Every structure is written in C-alpha cells, then in structure tokens.
Amino acid sequence: MNCRKLKSWFEERYDIEPFRRFLKSKFVPEHKYDIWYYTGGIAMFLFVIQFVTGIVLSFYYVPFHEVAHKSIIDIVTKLNMGWFFRSLHHWGAQLSILTLFVHAFSTLILKSYRKPRELVWITGTILLGISIFFGLSGYLMLWDERAFAAVRVATGGVGNLPIIGNFIKFFLRGGIDVTGETLTRFYAFHVSLLPLITLVLVGIHLLLVQYHGISVPLSQENEIRGYKPFFPNVLYKDLMLWLMVFGIVVTVAALSPPEIGKKADPLAPPPENIKPEWYFLFLFQTLKFFPGEIMGLNGEMIAIILISFAILFFVLIPFFDKKSNRGERSTLFTWIGVLYTLYFVIMTIIGFLS
Amino acid sequence: MIGFLFFILLLFGFSHLFAQELGIEVSPSSPYDRFTIYETLAFFWAGILGLIVIIKMKLKEIERVQSFGIDKDGRDSPLIE
Numbered sequence: 561m562n563c564r565k566l567k568s569w570f571e572e573r574y575d576i577e578p579f580r581r582f583l584k585s586k587f588v589p590e591h592k593y594d595i596w597y598y599t600g601g602i603a604m605f606l607f608v609i610q611f612v613t614g615i616v617l618s619f620y621y622v623p624f625h626e627v628a629h630k631s632i633i634d635i636v637t638k639l640n641m642g643w644f645f646r647s648l649h650h651w652g653a654q655l656s657i658l659t660l661f662v663h664a665f666s667t668l669i670l671k672s673y674r675k676p677r678e679l680v681w682i683t684g685t686i687l688l689g690i691s692i693f694f695g696l697s698g699y700l701m702l703w704d705e706r707a708f709a710a711v712r713v714a715t716g717g718v719g720n721l722p723i724i725g726n727f728i729k730f731f732l733r734g735g736i737d738v739t740g741e742t743l744t745r746f747y748a749f750h751v752s753l754l755p756l757i758t759l760v761l762v763g764i765h766l767l768l769v770q771y772h773g774i775s776v777p778l779s780q781e782n783e784i785r786g787y788k789p790f791f792p793n794v795l796y797k798d799l800m801l802w803l804m805v806f807g808i809v810v811t812v813a814a815l816s817p818p819e820i821g822k823k824a825d826p827l828a829p830p831p832e833n834i835k836p837e838w839y840f841l842f843l844f845q846t847l848k849f850f851p852g853e854i855m856g857l858n859g860e861m862i863a864i865i866l867i868s869f870a871i872l873f874f875v876l877i878p879f880f881d882k883k884s885n886r887g888e889r890s891t892l893f894t895w896i897g898v899l900y901t902l903y904f905v906i907m908t909i910i911g912f913l914s
Numbered sequence: 915m916i917g918f919l920f921f922i923l924l925l926f927g928f929s930h931l932f933a934q935e936l937g938i939e940v941s942p943s944s945p946y947d948r949f950t951i952y953e954t955l956a957f958f959w960a961g962i963l964g965l966i967v968i969i970k971m972k973l974k975e976i977e978r979v980q981s982f983g984i985d986k987d988g989r990d991s992p993l994i995e
Contacts, residue, residue: 636940643941789980796973800966807962814951817940 586770587787588794591780593670597794598801599663600769604762605802606656609809610694611755613649621701623747625740628703629823636820647813653695655809657839660688661904668897672775673877674884680772683765685875687758692839694754697746699837700738704821709830711746712738714840717847720864739826778889841911842904843867848914874900 570576588597620639622631635642664684667673673681700711715738719729734741776784788794821831836844850863873880883890942948 633938636938647941792976793973793980796969796976800969803962803966803969807959810958811955814941814955819940820938 583791584789586790588774588790589776589780589787590785591776591783593666593777593780596663596666596670597774598798599659599666601798602801602805603656603659603663605805606652606659606809607758607762609652609806610649610656613645613652614751614755616645617649618751623701623744625703625743625824628701628743629820632702632820636817643817644813647817648809649698650818651809651813651816653698654838655805657691657695660691661839664688665897665901665904668874668877668900669894670775670777671881671884671890671893671897672777674775674778674881675878677768677772677775678878680765680768681878682875683761683768687761687765690754690758690761694750694758695837695839697750697754700743700746701750702820703743703824705824705828705831706821706834708738708824708826709834710836710840711742712830713834713844714836715742717843717860717864720858720861721868722861722865725864737826778884778887835911838908838912842907845907845911845914 588594617635620631620635620642622628632646635646637643667681667684696711696714699707701707715729715732718732719725721728730736732742732745733739734745835841846867847860847863850859852859854862877893877896878885881890881893884893942951
C-alpha cells in the first residue's frame with residue numbers, strides 16, 4: 561500500500577478535513593521577540609527524549625535499596641549502549657529543566673501570562689515544579705551517597721514548613737528518615753505518578769495554547785511584521801531546532817557521562833562540601849544566607865516560609881498584575897520578572913562557585 | 915639502611931592505595947571504543963546538518979511559493995485531485 565492509497569484508505573473512514581482546516585488556520589505572529597516561542601517546543605521535544613530513554617532504563621533498573629546501585633552499575637558496564645542511554649537520560653533531564661526555566665522566565669518578562677491566559681501560566685508553573693520533582697526523584701534512583709544526602713536535605717527542608725511540613729516530609733520519605741522505603745516511593749513517583757500528571761498537564765497546556773492562540777507582548781502589538789502559518793513554516797523551524805538540540809544532547813551524553821558515586825550508607829556521615837543539583841542551588845544558597853535563629857525563631861523555618869510565599873506569588877502573578885490584564889504597560893511587574901530571573905541566575909552562580 | 919626505611923615507608927605509608935576502590939567506568943574507555951564514539955559522532959553530526967540543510971531548502975521553496983500567493987485556494991475554485 562503506497563502513501564496515496566493509505567491516505568485515501570484513511571480518508572474514506574475518517575473525516576480529517578476539520579483537522580486539516582485547523583492546521584491551515586493556525587498562524588504565528590512575527591515580531592522582535594518571537595524567538596522565545598520556540599522554547600516551549602524544545603521543552604516538549606526533550607520530554608519525549610526523557611520518556612523514551614526512561615522506558616529503556618526502567619527495563620533494567622531494580623528499585624530495591626540493596627541492589628539499586630548495583631543495577632545502575634550493571635546498566636552502565638554490562639549492557640550494550642546502557643551507559644549511553646543513562647547519560648542521555650541524565651543530560652536530557654538537565655537540558656529540559658534549563659529549557660523550562662528559560663521558557664518560564666521569558667513568559668514572565670514578556671507577560672504572556674496576562675488575561676485570558678492565566679491557566680496556561682498556572683499549568684506551566686505546575687509543570688516546572690513537577691519537572692524539578694522529576695529531577696529530585698530521579699537523582700535518588702542512583703542510591704549513591706551524594707543522592708542520599710541531597711534527598712535527606714531536600715525532604716528535611718520541606719519538613720520545616722509549619723503545620724503541613726512534617727506530613728509532607730513523612731509522606732515523601734515513607735518514614736521518619738530516608739530509607740529503602742523512600743527509594744521505592746520515589747521510583748513510583750518517577751515512573752508512574754509524575755509521568756501521568758505530566759501527560760495530563762501538557763495536554764491541557766497545549767489545548768489552552770491552541771484555544772487562546774499565541775500571545776503577543778504588549779510592546780509588540782503594533783510592531784507585528786506579519787503572521788506565519790504554523791504548518792509548515794513554523795513546524796519546519798521547530799524541526800531544525802529539535803535536530804540541533806538532539807545533536808547537542810547526544811554529543812554531551814557521549815562525551816561526558818555522569819559519574820556514579822559510592823553506594824549510599826544511611827549510617828555514614830554525609831560527604832564533605834555536598835551540593836544539590838544546579839536547579840536547587842538558588843534555594844540552597846538562600847537557606848545559607850539565613851542565620852540559625854532570628855529573634856528566637858528557627859531561621860530555616862522563616863527562610864522556607866519566605867521562599868514558599870515567593871513561589872506562590874510567582875504562580876499567582878497573573879492575578880496580581882492588573883495593569884497587564886487591562887492591556888496597559890506595567891513597569892513594576894516587568895521589574896519583578898527581571899528580579900526573579902536575576903535572583904535565580906545570580907544565586908545559582910554563587911551556589912556553584914562557593 | 916635508607917633503602918630498608920624507604921621500603922618500610924612504602925609498605926605502611928602507601929599500601930592502602932593498592933586496596934582503594936577504583937572509580938566505576940561510566941563509559942567505554944579503551945582507545946578503540948573512544949575512536950568509535952568520535953567517529954560515530956562525526957557521522958551523526960553530518961546526518962543532523964544534512965537534515966537541517968534539506969529542511970531549510972524545503973522551507974525556502976515553500977516561502978517562495980507562498981510569496982506568489984499561489985498556495986492559497988480560490989474561494990470558489992473547483993477541487994482538482
């Protein structure tokens with residue numbers, strides 16, 4: 561059956577004309593900042609890489625604390641191309657989180673969250689949070705001493721939240737401390753719960769983007785150079801970028817596979833100069849700036865409360881930025897967006913260098 | 915005498931180095947395997963760049979046709995297929 565026959569076979573049974581009309585009616589505005597539109601597509605492409613490499617790794621990984629570390633060593637040393645798939649999964653995760661941060665901060669500064677796209681922004685920020693949790697839960701799969709200490713610090717930090725902190729800590733750890741139970745739990749989150757939520761949220765996010773159309777920054781509303789059809793023009797540009805990103809991930813994965821540390825020992829002291837993954841460094845550095853005690857209160861708890869409020873404000877920003885919602889320029893929220901971006905970048909660099 | 919002391923020093927001072935765990939090899943490290951990786955990467959990039967050039971050419975052609983406006987169907991034009 562050649563392509564034309566297959567096409568007519570399909571068209572005899574299904575009415576694809578509305579779908580074709582929809583694709584033809586989808587246009588993307590061209591302006592000074594339209595390059596940022598592509599970050600969402602790149603993030604989605606990297607998600608696909610993560611799904612594929614994750615499925616391959618899950619065939620061989622054993623989520624039991626006695627053998628988890630050994631199973632990874634076996635994947636890397638005994639399986640054909642196992643080292644490459646693990647490396648691809650590792651670097652794909654790093655790049656997808658980086659792309660999501662770029663996507664989020666560009667949306668924030670260009671105020672694409674404004675009315676009527678509040679839900680697009682909220683689903684996007686939840687997806688960013690889920691991706692970070694993907695990173696944390698995937699990190700523990702390694703079951704080496706660094707991952708063990710990092711998860712102990714991260715879940716311990718959440719425990720400082722008033723009222724619900726201890727419940728969340730206990731729920732995440734599956735006990736009072738990080739143990740084999742935590743590994744089983746994190747594995748369940750990593751391979752079933754989080755992918756399921758991600759698929760649903762990505763679906764809603766994309767549907768909402770289709771429903772509202774692509775947002776144009778307020779400053780560019782009168783500067784639009786024209787509209788390009790999404791299919792095929794923008795899709796072809798997306799394809800070229802995806803190929804470049806795929807090339808970069810594969811090259812980094814082949815040339816710089818991630819190390820495997822010593823097997824985690826719950827009774828051993830944490831290794832010296834331990835640092836979390838780069839996307840937690842801004843939080844880690846913020847916590848370091850707070851003294852142990854502020855006016856008789858636990859300094860870490862105050863830091864965690866302040867960080868939680870800052871994150872909540874970030875998620876709910878479309879509801880605070882009234883001026884943008886009315887279609888007016890709001891310099892204050894541009895500066896807030898720049899401040900969030902600079903804070904994240906500077907704190908991550910300080911955390912990396914210190 | 916100095917040789918004997920040196921031997922003792924070597925025996926007690928550095929003997930633990932022979933017992934230390936070697937780092938886990940996270941990728942093939944033999945020269946042949948490394949060469950294969952570099953060679954495959956070169957072919958892989960040639961393929962990636964080739965595909966990008968083909969897509970770019972295709973896109974240019976589409977944009978050229980679109981600039982004439984002949985890609986749009988007339989409102990009452992009959993369907994020819």
